[in-house]
Amino acid sequence: MKKLNQLTIKEAREGLRKKKFSSLELTRTCLERIKRLDKKIKAFLTVSERESLEQARKSDKILNQPPVATNRQVLLGIPVAVKDNFCTEGMRTTAASTVLENYFPVYDATVVQRLKEAGAIIIGKTNMDAWAHGSSTETSQFFTTRNPWDLGRLPGGSSGGSAAAIIADEVIGAVGSETAGSIRQPAAWCGMVGFKPTYGRVSRYGLIAMASSLDSPGPMTKTIEDAAFVLQALAGQDKMDATTSPKEVPDYLMALEKKLPGLKIGIPKEYFLEGMNKEVVAVVQGAIKVLEKLGMRIKEVSLLDPQYSVAVYTILQRSEVSSNLARYDGLRYGNDRASFGEEAKRRIMLGTYALSSGYYEQYYLKAQKVRTLICQDFDRVFSQVNLLVAPTSPSVALKVGASLDDPMFGEIQDILVEASTLAGLPGVNLPCGFSKEGLPIGMQIIGPQFSEELLFQAGHAYEQATDWHKRRPKLT
């Protein structure tokens, strides 16, 4: 019998509607789990106990009304964790930086508003790499989140707190953000589902900006179906974010029920890097065989060497970062620029240099042109196949301390996700096995822009044929 905190969003919704338990009981169980475990896992920067219990009581009142009132709210009564770079009104928001250690936003990010409109209970804010600068959660200026599968290892990043909170069953659902791998990579290292939507599918209003042309909020959940529930709540045009798409949001949950169409899956040979962890290669190849058994046609394809996307991403991201972090002057809120950590300073420095007079053409403009080549490369491949499948991360979770002293740690760890993020494509990590040491390995499915329905369908088919998504670390 599952404990309430171990439920998926789907199971929790069903249980709440069938009155098997209340939202108050569900929320309490999660809070107790957090109290017991989080000093070891350190997923949370802020836990909002009083408010979430109050919200749970309000949810229970609504749940006791006839179902027609509750059906629109897809996440009613469900406790979720939100990465600490989303502004939450009246709830401390730090982006894991001491610059914002006492910042209390006066407004909610659109993502937070939509979670609330969907009835979700925001149980707390999760740890991350400071300013989302990283792929380890080690650059957080507060503490390092631990990987629940091995507390001596990193959860990945920058959405490491959300990933850890989910796989440790501290919450039922979570939200993260990705600029290049920050949803997919911690999902791979923690063995759970991390869904990065198409750029512009979900509003960035109120998301503390890292790289404005790349940032993509998205669900981090226990199953792919849960990710569909969350994305359904979040997706859609927003007047406050001019880069959001006017395209209608499809019914993702209905897509899951449709019969899987015949799919051609491309496997980019350049994404199986020389010298890559052999277990990762073997496990992902095994997962591809499962896709084949499910009726998908597998075809090897060729993409631009991913090493170029590392260079492009480094320049574009750090340039946009230097601009976005210019607003932190300590005058209107927050501490002054002396509080920036080393990683933030380094990125600001490189970005400022790449944009400065005399260097702009050589670096920033060049990177933008190669970005065009990367987009064209994907267009070409997607005329031959429907989706791409590859490993998400070149390694399994690394040990705590691995990211320190490496000025390009993040960008190199994210070599397999940078190209797709530069092209604004959606991608999802699915857990697909473990290393001999018991560390999770993930595969990613990438699709053309706005192909989220296909990603959900393919991912759901894979999940139903396997049980990796049911595995949990032993935690006492």
Next chain:
Amino acid sequence: MEKKVVEHVALLASLSLSQKEIKKFQKQLTDILAYIGQLEELKTQAVEPTSQVTGLKNVFREDESRPSLSQDEVLSGTKKVHNGMFKTKAIFE
């Protein structure tokens, strides 16, 4: 990277760096730029730059005022206020 270049960039970025940090960044920034140099291998003369991938253009709204934040809300983030304004260092004598 020369020390004076690092110092100039730090000035542009409003970051005050210690001597130790300047030295560290001299080396690290040089290393990073060397890595990035591989972009020169790709031909981009006839290629248009991409600044954003949405394909959207001219996303406008009517120039009408909407509910916004109150003055108190805006000033609530700091103690350095005076007469309903933010206090800052003088830039003119």
